[in-house]
Amino acid sequence: MQLALDSVGSIDFAYQPIVSTKTLVVHGFEALARTKATPFGSIIDLLEAMSDTKDLQRAESAILDNAIAKFARYEAAASTRLFCNLDSRLYEGECLSPDLMRDLLRPRSLPPGAICLEISERYQLRNWTNLIDLSKQLSACGMHTALDDFGTGMSGLHLLLRVEPNYVKIDQSFIFSIATNQRQQAVVSKLCGLAHSLGFQTVAEGVECEEDFRMVRDLGCDFAQGYHIARPTTELRKLTQNYTRCVAQITNGQMDEDVRLLLNKVSPMLTTDSLGKLEAFFDDNPDLPLAPAVDEAGMLVGVVYEDDFFSYRSSEFGRALMANKASAPRIGSFVRNCPIANATGSVEQILNSYVDTNSARGIMLADEGAYVGYLSNHALMRLALDRAVSIARDANPLTQLPGNRAISRKLADVTKTGAATSIAYFDFDHFKAFNDCYGFTMGDRALMMFADQIKDLARRTDIFAAHIGGDDFFLAVEAEPKEALQIIEDIRAKFGSDASSLYSPEDRERGGILALDRYGSERLFPMLSVSASVLHMPAGTNPCATSDLEERLNCGKKQAKRAPNGIAVVALSCC
């Protein structure tokens, strides 16, 4: 036992950055113990040797103290965040407390918001109650919690519900090679959606290559950590605040203009502010049902609901506590998670985040975790209504599909987000002859037939369908090229077969219409079909002008008509 205790002092620490996926600016560092100078193979072996809870607590406090003490020497320590791992047995007993944490931080002049305790779901917890209470107490003091190794254990979703962490760190087994694995992509993407509904942020762990980095960014992970960004280092002088050199090109999104106009940028409360300040906030903002709460670094921590605070204030107990300034709780005690959307996301993404939650009181917008503003229910309704009106105005009168304004917006989104997407221009073949022979009403039926087919597909959230005009249609499929091409081939095959039902039996038998061509000679115009000019944009494609994309697709239209399979894949050489 003494050997183990002596070894604690010889543990060194390495620090690995956790960066914003959008800007590569550092959000925090994880402290990783290095046991080389001890007789123990790993920190886990050492802690096992001390598994008697009392010694475990002594050992863990000493380890934490050393991790914090070393990190405090880093010049930017106070303005960033240290993520620390603790043995999960400590969360079960009463060994860990906000007071202990404060005692560790105070001598190093670090604020409570500088620490984030990681709770691993690798180890099965027996006593949840202490953990839930503890996480509430920590958050009331402005400290943070993260669920670590998410996805590896049995209890992840339970922990997520009960602990209400600030971060979920997605285990590296979900991240490794994610760029080429659609099942991993589906899981991570849904988890990020959940994160924004429930009000926590996601960290992708174990990002080892550029492709995986771009993929986790496109799927909506807020932060990333891994060898591709930086290996852990024991040398503080090697830590920096910005790791932009790791990824070739990062594009910062801009807030949608409609969102910007409706956003309420009310000044947030600090979790450490007094309840008197909160009272003043609600007096000054009588229309707001909530107050946004941030930590010292301006990071959105959650919200305080007016009715929570008012019912506390009107209770005898609350009044008594508030009268005594020394013992009155701080704002942090009332903070609750709230739905958050990415401030630079599209209007659709923001509305979807809102719809996915049960929130009846609007949504917070954040950029890289930093508070940006609040969209009230009224603002969200306005946004949805304006969007619906603009879609209706732009829609094609015959097919009711979105028109060219929506297409331009889609193209701009595609080039901005960099998610793997294929876009296609469809153009009917031999439509003029069909129209001339069967008349415009039948021509309209053919157009409706095709429109219904692609509308059906566009019920999927990863497919967007639109009508350019006449016999030209547009499709954007968020998928890898192989899958997108299959969808396009299926559309062609189905339309070819459905359209034959529009012909008379004689024409069907003949394989088309006999009509005069532009030189006055009779010739056979084959049955209606549709050709497609396709452009694949792999994940992480650098942004390029939407006019370039349109030009490339137009070039492909003629090639597609000549291609035996009716499809021409055009190169993305412009970008």
Ligand SMILES: Nc1nc2c(ncn2[C@@H]2O[C@H](COP(=O)(O)OP(=O)(O)OP(=O)(O)O)[C@@H](O)[C@H]2O)c(=O)[nH]1
């Ligand atoms: N019924 C109907 N016809 C339309 C509509 N809009 C355009 N058209 C007709 O669609 C035809 C389009 O001409 P083209 O693009 O040369 O038709 P095509 O025979 O398919 O020729 P390619 O595209 O070169 O294969 C013309 O006859 C237009 O009058 C519409 O809303 N309804």
